[in-house]
Amino acid sequence: MAKSNLLTFKKYYLGLILKFKWYFIIMQVAMFGWAVQESLSPYFTMRILDILTDPNVDKSNVFQKHQTFFYISLLIYFLIEVGHRGHEYIAGKFYPKLKRHVRVSIMEYTVGHSHEFFIENYSGSISNKIARLADGIQDISEKIICVFVPVLISLVITCIYLFNTSKFLGYGIITWFVCYMGLFIICAKKSQNLAELHSQQVTLLNGKIVDILTNMFTVRLFSRKAYELERLSHENLREMKAYRKSALFNFKLNTALTLITIAFIVYMVAGGIMLWQHDYITLPEVVLSISSLYIIGMVWYMGFNLIPFYTQLGVCNEALDLLREKHQVEDINTPKPLHITDGKIEFANVTFEYANNKNVLKNCNLIIPANQKVGLVGLSGSGKTTFCSLIIRLFDITSGKITIDGIDIKNVSQDDLRENIAYIPQDLAMFHRSIMENIRYGRLSATDEEVVEAAKISKAHDFIISLPDGYDTMVGERGSKLSGGQRQRIAIARAILKNSKIIIMDEATSALDLITEHEIQKNLYKGIHDKTLIVIAHRISTLTDMDRILVFRHGEVIEDGTHTELLNHKGHYYDLWYKQSQAE
Known part of the structure; x- marks a missing residue:
């Protein structure tokens, strides 16, 4: 470095x-x-x-x-x-x-x-x-x-x-x-x-x-x-x-x-x-x-x-x-204030490569309109997580521009950008604090009632109140006292509580059974009609109701459309859908 x-x-x-x-x-x-x-x-x-x-x-x-x-x-x-x-x-x-x-x-x-x-x-x-x-x-x-x-x-x-x-x-x-x-x-x-x-x-x-x-x-x-x-x-x-x-x-x-x-x-x-x-x-x-x-x-x-x-x-x-060690991602001297009102995301000729010069995203041009629900599919390593990481600027792009509501994300502070986006990563880590504190981390000013409401939407409330200490239960280092599914529901509750205009879910329900997953999606979709939602999922069946699905392969978006349109196209998405349907 x-x-x-x-x-x-x-x-x-x-x-x-x-x-x-x-x-x-x-x-x-x-x-x-x-x-x-x-x-x-x-x-x-x-x-x-x-x-x-x-x-x-x-x-x-x-x-x-x-x-x-x-x-x-x-x-x-x-x-x-x-x-x-x-x-x-x-x-x-x-x-x-x-x-x-x-x-x-x-x-x-x-x-x-x-x-x-x-x-x-x-x-x-x-x-x-x-x-x-x-x-x-x-x-x-x-x-x-x-x-x-x-x-x-x-x-x-x-x-x-x-x-x-x-x-x-x-x-x-x-x-x-x-x-x-x-x-x-x-x-x-x-x-x-x-x-x-x-x-x-x-x-x-x-x-x-x-x-x-x-x-x-x-x-x-x-x-x-x-x-x-x-x-x-x-x-x-x-x-x-x-x-x-x-x-x-x-x-x-x-x-x-x-x-x-x-x-x-x-x-x-x-x-x-x-x-x-x-x-x-x-x-x-x-x-x-x-x-x-x-x-x-x-x-x-x-x-x-x-x-x-x-x-x-x-x-x-x-x-x-x-x-x-120099900061690899730095704010400009006078960053602009950011308050996302619509949630429109645009990638303009974006290319990104890691330090080893391996391209992960190549010449990406696309627009995600405000309030659109978008699913991302593709094999592991195809660039889905990197695509989402670039939106919240975990890395700086090699070339091109990413804008939210017309504002280049490089011109706003990293804290301001991430304060306006709710992100649920694959690797869910919890602080060794109480469940109440871990959920409230999404919005520190939230009341206990608002925390509980978010937990109900994410289907976490029932298992939380069944614990001896309820919401005061300490979760252990990195949430080690909870199952993978319980951690995911708490992470979803934290994102819901944040109440951001843009929500990104990276395999956020992969540890849940299908019934619980569909119940969470049903509850979640009710309250986010005015939000932009990006969901990465390997289980394609969870994305069929999305407004749009982007199909990634080798760092490129090779297909773009609704579930029905992509099936009729009979391309890479069709092959993935068919193989998963056969496996199930």
């Missing part, structure tokens, strides 16, 4: 910082105190040693003589603790907002993808990317605010008072930090790439797990538990190999960083003692230089967090593919 202009994580994250800038600024200021606290501890230790080792010190009057120093130290530590608590309070308010914004914004863009996008991608993989991106953004923010910036501030402060003590010690800490971070930065890109590859394997693995769980009934029907577990085992092995490769690289990197740090410790301790031996620094300053090794712990902690930081960068970068 086509990619948009490369959206880097840096660009995306800077956008988040700008949106929540005051939260970031306040939290960073609050964490500034931690950096100061860690940095000043060796200095305070040296000052106390200076006071206590002064040959002229009056032990009985130490606190009184140096009370300013002690009070200022106490005040500084108090303010630092206030900053800590402030950070915790703000973090509790900020991070839920941040994660919510990430999830909602990514979801808003994702649901704008075309029908084809969701056909080609595991729903489990998509949801996993959204969840991991939100968690990753929080983790990265915490590391920047609470680790990286404070450690760098501490390093600067430490370098300042070490240079004031001895340039030898000051240059030592700078050399160590440059070597330490230089090596890390050199290796960071590879670490991130390996983490991203592992993240891709995790996403794929999770998608396959969801795929198996979603189709568990089929797995049991064909006794394929061992087969699916074996396939999953191969995916697990690929994930393990990707993890091991990433972990081994990080292990080698950490080993090299440890050796550099050991060399720095020896330099600082031995150097400090040697400077003292030659009277270049005092004993308290030796203690200061050795105490300054606390920075090793802080930089090590930063390095310890850098590896998962780059891992999260890889995870987030992979998840951002959801935003990099």
Whole structure:
């Protein structure tokens, strides 16, 4: 699929910082105190040693003589603790907002993808990317605010008072930090790439797990538990190999960083003692230089967090593919409002092909007048469902034009278009909600009475009230607690409730017995004399009362007429009718 202009994580994250800038600024200021606290501890230790080792010190009057120093130290530590608590309070308010914004914004863009996008991608993989991106953004923010910036501030402060003590010690800490971070930065890109590859394997693995769980009934029907577990085992092995490769690289990197740090410790301790031996620094300053090794712990902690930081960068970068993927079907900048009053549909020289350049619909020219009842017949793959999908713009046509009441559907928003058309697809999916909610989905403002009336028309009311919880019955994931026929009747009720001028039914009654099917059609036709109806059916007997029947073959409408006219023509429709009549 086509990619948009490369959206880097840096660009995306800077956008988040700008949106929540005051939260970031306040939290960073609050964490500034931690950096100061860690940095000043060796200095305070040296000052106390200076006071206590002064040959002229009056032990009985130490606190009184140096009370300013002690009070200022106490005040500084108090303010630092206030900053800590402030950070915790703000973090509790900020991070839920941040994660919510990430999830909602990514979801808003994702649901704008075309029908084809969701056909080609595991729903489990998509949801996993959204969840991991939100968690990753929080983790990265915490590391920047609470680790990286404070450690760098501490390093600067430490370098300042070490240079004031001895340039030898000051240059030592700078050399160590440059070597330490230089090596890390050199290796960071590879670490991130390996983490991203592992993240891709995790996403794929999770998608396959969801795929198996979603189709568990089929797995049991064909006794394929061992087969699916074996396939999953191969995916697990690929994930393990990707993890091991990433972990081994990080292990080698950490080993090299440890050796550099050991060399720095020896330099600082031995150097400090040697400077003292030659009277270049005092004993308290030796203690200061050795105490300054606390920075090793802080930089090590930063390095310890850098590896998962780059891992999260890889995870987030992979998840951002959801935003990099261009929308295949997009609205124009200023779409026209659409309110279908008649329901006239016109295809003008329409051709459509999928990405593999296979023509599905070729040079289609036809008009469906307002309020006409049209049946679509043809063998599987002849283009019937694609024809209907193009009306609601699940795909963009390759060439030509489709209009409704004279308005090109490309000039109206997709939401507006679909709000005006009731579509019942072959693959009926229900939300794991109550029956009442699933029917009301057709028109959210509908009253309970209107929902019940729609259910009566679709012959769903009787079976619904026979359930223990009636209309409050939860239908299960994708409607798994209901039979195929029950799901179809609920879907028809949902479409009836929508009360659109155009109704499209794609094999909407295929799971029903003939008697129930005819009763639904009878009830349905009573209330839609002023609506345009398009019905796809393999059972041709259900289309005999249609105003018109279109016969599809290889992406073309090869016959067009009433049931009687097509039978008299004795063409493809006649052959289909004859074969079905013989079979019945």
